[in-house]
Amino acid sequence: MIRHLLSIKDLDPEGIERVLATAATFQADGPRIMRKYPTLRGKTVVNLFYEASTRTRTSFELAAKRLSADVVNFSVSGSAVEKGESLKDTAQTIEAMGVDAIVIRHSSSGAPNRLAGWVSASVINAGDGMHEHPTQALLDLYTIRQHFGSFSGLRVAIVGDIAHSRVARSNVWGLQMMGADVTLVGPPTLLPPRVEGWGVETTADIEAVLPKADVVYLLRMQLERGTGATVPTLREYSRLWGLDAARATLLKDEALIMHPGPMNRGVEITADAAELPRSVITDQVANGVAVRMALLYLMLGGRDAREEVPVE
């Protein structure tokens, strides 16, 4: 298994399948009943979060604890980072305490890659800037597979603020690897530069896409990353690209509604659309724990990666 998970591209389709199959075994007693296992006793996982997060951090913490690993939550507020400590110094401090995995979220794209070069622990990217969020993509793939069984030929429409979205990048690449067709939907100002090279269709017309889609994935309008400046008003965005119950009737009967959370209710999705039976938004959260357990088991349950590093 891989040592670091910095990008969804660190995995190949076989590796993704292995994570998803392992995650399924953790849900054998039911999607929300996950027992505690002694498997990672003696291992330490550090959550290093430079950005706000509730579900991802909690999900990683629960996953590690259910495998009996020790978890240290390191949040920037109240730490030496507020005194100006650099990422490298923080990393080396944590490293010196002897940890097995560092789960990092950072506002700068590429921060996990830099970190991986400095430490011998496994690094897991929990979201870096506008780059990637590979574990979100894995849990989304898991949720889609739970309903459709496979990916080939599935049509997935990702709607909204693609340009600022690390979730979109990881999902597009993961879905393509598994054989799904991806269409990006949104105003041209929210499409990333050089999107032509992504191998996806793009359109501004959501109502043309919905009847054909097996999955409609709404992205959060990232107001903190300046999304607001790229659309005239949020109300107009909501009218043209938001999903409400009326627009959801365009979907096929078996199609799913997904959202990575946290939702801006009334902007990219209305409360009534988020609560339709076909919405699997809370399943995504529940599945996240199982998927992260699988990843931790596969990454930390093998031979100690650090022992393979030659000592200079």
Next chain:
Amino acid sequence: MQRAVARIAHEITERNKGARDVVLIGVLTRGVHLAERLADRIDSIEGTRPPTGALDIGLYRDDIGMRDPVALAPTKVPNIDGKIVVLVDDVLYTGRSSRAALDALIDLGRPKAVQLAVLIDRGHRELPIRADYVGKNVPTGRNEEVRVKIAELDGEDGVELGRVDETAEEAAR
């Protein structure tokens, strides 16, 4: 193999004075099929089929961190509280899998008693574990390999004794 399964089924009912409270739990993968066959046998003897389950021990192994993570399969176990659990495995060797199975089982409930049934006991125990029901004792060397074949998985029933090809194993590493 059929005779061994039939005999173990008789021994289980004899020792437990019937099959009431008996739950048969197979250790994945081949133990599960053996547990199902034992349950069918007990059904034909007693007229009631004991509940069965499947136990994955991958997360309880004692060599985690020493080899690549093993593939996991779903554990499906009925209620075992107060029951007599018969753990069913194909081969008993070092006893380490049985130790892991006991730990996995105890995390799931508190059985009244746990008994161990194996098709083949090949010796070389490394832990203080013994089987309550043995299909056949097969003396082996450590450089040998015992492979149990189950019709449901392997197309035919049988037990194969082979020599471990050390060069092939070396290459596989």
